[in-house]
Amino acid sequence: MGSLSDEQRRVVEFPPTGGHLLVRAAPGSGKTETITRRIGYLIDQHRIDPATVLALTFTRRAAEDLGRRIRPADVWTGTFHALGVEILERWGAVIGIGRPLRICAGSRQADLLIRAIALAGVTPHDDERDQRRFARELRHRISRRKRRGVDDDSRHGDERVPDGQMALIHDAYCRLLRDEEALDYDDLVTRAITVLETEEDAAAHYRARVRFVFIDEFHDISPEQYGLVRLLAPPRGLPVQLTAVADPDQAIYEWRDADVSTMLAVLRREYRPHELELTWNFRSAPPIIDAANAVIGGDRRTRPAVAVLPPDGGAAPAVACVRSRDHLAEADRLADYIQRAVDSGRYRFGDIAVLSRTHARSRYAAERLPQQGIPIWRVEPERFMSQPEVQDALRYLELLIALRDDHFVPALNWPRVLVDEVTMVHLRRLARRESLSLCALARRIDQYADEVSPLTRAAIRDFFVTVAGPLGDLADGPIHALMGPFLDVLRRRRSPLPLADRPALRDTFDLLGGHLRAAEGALAAALAANRPIVVRAGTDGDSVAASLIITHTLDRYLDHDVVLAAVDERVAGDAFVIELGRDRPVTEHGIGLTVWVTPHVSFSLGTLAWRLGQMLLMRHERDPAVPLVAFDLETGDRHPLTAEVVEIGALWLTGDTDGQPPRAFAQLVRPTSPRAITRQARDVHGLTWNRLASEPAMVDVLPALLAFLEDAVLVGHNIEDFDYPILRRAARDLGSPEPRHLLIDTAKMARRLLPDQRSHRLEDLVHLFDPEARQTHRALDDAKLTKRLLAYLECARRRQQELEALTEALPLVAMSIAAAGLDIRHDNALLVRAGARAAAF
Structure with a gap:
């Protein structure tokens, strides 16, 4: 106690039975140290149980600092959000919240907000950075709505969010959270309050556990956080002591309703605390x-x-308080101060630190200073957990805890897509037919060899080996034991083909494909006839690599045994023979592969074997027998949550192979009133009330439409976020069961396959292969454009799939090029680089 000031000692030694305590603490007065010393004093001098102490603060870093200072470790320290997690993990089931908790934050929350904005019909920003900034602003407004239970558009209006639209965005966002069975940070507190208010056993459990509650930085507490504390430690009636430490001058969270004057008034009225002060600054x-x-x-x-x-x-340096007109002017002024300090000769750039209240506020300075020739080092370049790659990685960790379909699909297709959109809907249809979850179907994928291609089955098998093998056994262990194998798995799942090399590799594929077409056809025919396959190879490195690639392809993917034979060894009469290093014409009895010399580059046996294997596997990648219908709606406005249907167009994409025209559905629909058609919508599709007044209403059209669609997979541009939610809502409003079709969204498919395109609008994408095409914004015409776009995207999908096939054999390809003594330039240089990357992974 000797190192304490008199003020600090009065706080530390305040009696545990002396009632509640409010400490007003000035900046730098050692309030956190005083709290920890008081907790230690209570444990050491009054023999209280450390497990009955709860110390709360507002940031994880502050909670960790508090936890490091407090001994023993049995003291319960954490943030309000961590407290909410503890309550919901243990008691959330009583209000329908399952385990494990899925917390939506960072980039994942921003993605949901951007989707909710689109569903509400608010025009998004074109620039992705502006989109996320706008989503961040709306996140604060939704947070207020959740905390208060009321809208506040009148106080926080936005010209881009007119009256009433905020409620639509909020509802859409909450629905998306429910669909993902996720919670955001506001839910952690508000739902914990719901648990304690509705489940008496939960409230009794925590009230029996907690006897001393410490709240650091009480000036930042918001009403709902105070409500949570009040439920755990009621002001009267229980033997609990609340200690709150506050400095009104340091309150920074008023924007989230942390009004320090109001909260201190409530605390004084309800808890009637004794008040002590810490007035001396020991830091500055x-x-x-x-x-x-x-x-x-x-x-x-x-x-x-x-x-x-x-x-x-010498004298302490003066502090200059400077007001700037905006962030850019502030950054310029900052650069001027820094440059003058360095020019004085007293300081180097490394002697100067720039602090900001939030990471976001430092962005302008971080961009401006290097432009002025001032080197910087950012301590926190970006929030680690908000990075898209980290969010994707978390799906793997979630999958280890609970294999769920909503985790399985994105985890399977990251960091590279292994099962494309069309194949995925085929797997979902199989799962429905077999009454299985998608994960359960994937676990027994080899039982469906007649319906699922070899590449798809191998990709899924590898995924489960990855999860159940090196990671599955570690799922229940400490995170540090998991991270090493986890990162190794992710590294091995990356593609070894850099984006910059892919156009040139496609040219190589085309060149080799033309050379090997006849040989691949003869080998495919032999496999279809289930004939024995014999590979005759020499002992040189190129031949060995080629024989290994062929054996690997046939055995792993096609479940066909291969017999390896010496160059002159006799083979069975019905065998199909692949001669490596010996020229042999293509016949029904066999083929020969030799180093192929072209005017610019020579290709090794291993390269030819690899390309032959790719072509063979792609032959088995026939489009699955999935019934497809192109689908489009025209609506009275652009808001999915309120729009009424004015026209429906649908076109079967399967069934026209016998020369018959595809079945089509085209129907105008009368909305409920003329007001349902906005001027903006009328300008797009040209449909007016006068034109639609005599048409049937949706209640009369819906049965015929659903009968036409049957259980087909619906294909549409933005169908997931616009057309299909409107159809489901229309069915719900009419009292009909909501349809449950599987979907292929060509907009999302195009963004994946054509990431470099500046626009992914339907008309702009169709212009890639038909510059004369025009979008009429009539439903059936747009469905026909969607059909053409899907065909184009399918070609791009197959090309990408072919490029990714057999990448695990690339190290052997690189070895074969070196063994053959070929020049490592042009195509061979690309293949050797890819082989090195594959070996590293």
């Missing part, structure tokens, strides 16, 4: 204190107990 030099008091209008009561002098013993 006088100029800092004077500047802070000048800014916040303080009463200059915070003076240092010990004067802090600069290292050279």
Whole structure:
């Protein structure tokens, strides 16, 4: 106790039976140290059970700091959100929240908000950075709605969100959260409150456990956080002591309803605490204190107990308070100060630190300073957990805990897509037919060899070996034991083919494909006849690599045994023979592969074997027998949550192979009133009330439409976020069961396959293969354009799939090129680089 000031000692030694306590603490007065010393005092001097102490703060970093200072470790320290997680993990089932908790934050929350904005019909920004900034602003408004239970558009209006639209965005966002069975940070507190208010056993459990509650930075507490504390530690009636530490001058969360004056008034009225003060600043030099008091209008009561002098013993440097007109002007002023300090010769760039209240506020300075020739080092370049790659990685970790379909699909297709959109809907149809979850079907995928291609089966098998093998056994262990194998798995699942090399590799594929077409056809015919396959190879490195690639392809993917034979060894009469290193014409009895010399490059036996294997596997990648219908709606406005259907167009994409025209469905629909058709919508599709007044209403059209669609997979442009949600809502509003069709969204498919396109609008994409095409914005015409776009995207999909086939054999390809003594340039240089990357992975 000797190192404590008199003020600090009064707080530390306040009696545990003396009622509740409010400590007003000035900046730098050692309030966190005082809290930890008080907890230690209660444990050591009054023998209280450490497990009955709950210490709460507002950031994870502050909670970790508090936890490091407190001994023993049985003291319960954490943030309000961590407290909510604890309550919901244990008791969430009583209000329908399952385990494990899925917390939606960072980039995943931004993605949901952007989708909700689109569903509500609010026009998004074109620039992705502006989209996310707008989503961040709306996140704060949705947070207020959740905390207050009311809209606040009148106080926080936005010209891009007119009256009433905020409620639509909020509803859409909450529905998307429910669909993902996820919670955001506001839910962690508000749902925990619901648990304690509705489940008496839960409230009794925590009230029996907690006897001392400490709240650091009470000036930042919001009403719902205070409500959670009040449920755990009621003001009266239980033997619990609340200690709150606050400094009104440091309150920074008023934007989220943390009104320090109001909350202190409520605390005083309900808890009637004794009040003590910590007024001495132990941390800052006088100029800092004077500047802070000048800014916040303080009463200059915070003076240092010990004067802090600069290292050279001179006067403490002055503090300049500067007001700038905007962020850019502030960054320019900052650059000027830094440059002048360095030019003075007293400082180097590395001696200067720039601090900002939030990471976002430092962005302008981080962009501007390097432009002025000032080197910077950012301590926190970006939030680690918000990076898209980290969010994707978390899906693997979630999958280890609970194999769920909504985790399985994105995890399977990351970091590269192994099962494309069309194949995935085929697998989902199989799962429905077999009454299995998608994960359960995937676990027994080899039982469906007649319906699922070899490449798809191998990709799924490898995925489960990855999860059940190196990671599955570690799922229940400590995270540090999991991360090494986990990162190794992710590294091995990356594609070894850089995006920059892919156009040239496609040209190589085309060249080799033409050369090997006849040989691949003869080998495919022999496999179809189930004939024995014999590979005759020499002992040179090129021949060995080629024989290994052929054996691997036939055995692993096609479940066909291969017999390896010496060059002159006799084979069975019905065998199909692949001669490596010996020229042999293509016949029904066999083929020969030799190093292929072209005017620009020579290709090794291993390269030819690899390309032959790819072509053979792609032959088995026939389009699955999935019934497809192109689908499009025209609506009275652009808001999916309120739009009424004015026209329906649908076109069967299967069934016209025998020369018959595809079945089509085209129907105008009368909306409920003329007001249902906005001027903007009318300008797009040209449909007016006068034109639609005599048409049937949706209630009369829906049965015929659903009968036409049957159980087909619906294909549409933006169908997942626009057309199909409107159809489901229309069915729900009419009292009909909501349809459950599987979907292929060509907009999302195009963004994946054609990421470099500036626009992914339907008409712009069709212009890639038909510059004269025009989008009429009539439903059946747009369905026909969607059909053409899907065919184009399917070609792109197959090309990408072919490129990714057999990449595990690329190290052997690179070895064969070196063994054959070929020049490593042009195509061979690309293949050797890819082989090196594959070996590294």
